[in-house]
Amino acid sequence: MTDLPQTMKAMVLMGHGDLDQYHWHEDWPAPTPGPDDVLIKVGACGLNNTDVNTRSGWYSKAVDEATTGGAYGEINEDDPTWGGAPLTFPRIQGADAVGRVVAVGANGDQSIVGKRVMIDGWVRDWSDPHNMDKTGYYGSEKDGGYAEYTMADYRDVAVVESDLSDAELATFQCSYTTAEGMLVRANVGEGDTVLIPGASGGVGGALIQLAKRRGARVIAMASEAKHADVQKSGPDVLLPRSPEDLRAALGDEKITVVADIVGGSxxxxxxxxxxxxxxYTCSGAIAGPMVELDLRTFYLRDLTLTGSTIIPTHVFRDVVGYIERGEVKPMLAETFPLSEYRQAQTAFIEKRHTGNIVVLP
Known part of the structure; x- marks a missing residue:
């Protein structure tokens, strides 16, 4: 590997807090690949809630309010990230990176140099890949894709053959693997009717498409102003975001699965x-993490509640296959230059769009 870049442009997170913790650099040290690494020139990188929540410290148990995107008055020093452990700064975030392979370490497949790849958001210990306690997140425990170049283990990338643009491909990794992981945990299939709150977001739209792909009936909940956009993902029924009486709004529908990223009241x-x-399967709590549960409802109705964060190792490559076969479609809302990342994250926080926001180095 010769003539590798020495410096690069990058958006670097310097600590927990508000958007001013992001610093733009035009001469940040470029990563140097080791024997198991792939060096990638980033073409596009999508935003997701983990970027916002990690920066703000929302994952800390000291925070009990909905995701706001702003800095919090108090976060615990020992649990401010998704994994409940401190984060090392400075850190380059960005889990949804798509790009071309520039170089491959000695242990990797040299034939993928020059090819376009997607990166799995989960960083595995490949000596024990199914061990969740040894799994990190790309852009959290390891530098991610908000830069000109990024680096990943060769086992964490997949060549993707598609006519979609880099920006369109960058809408899939977090949203669709999160959604597919939830549906795997809930064992969704034909005969199920799935209720999806928060269906206007990236994960919500992915849940609609992927549940339909599995043969389920889908009922989506979203603000009425976004119904026309949500309808493009193909739900069978669309409801308001927060019906006063959900049972009445559902009529005769029999809900066998709730796939939730909202929580709240x-x-x-x-x-x-x-x-x-x-x-009930959950992978988020953007409307608030503190909820009330009547345990009698839980056990008398024989319900199953599952959390879903770290996905099985096959899910990422399954999703790449769905993309290549045209079984799912991208939900690209808007693109921003990476240098304008603060503006991009503001638009993401304010939920101005239906779908995903992507930055371009």
């Missing part, structure tokens, strides 16, 4: 409308 109703033997 509507949460008890989501549990109450599940059929006997129903499954």
């Amino acid at each position: 509507i949460w008890p109703q989501l549990i109450d409308i599940l059929e006997r033997g129903g499954r």
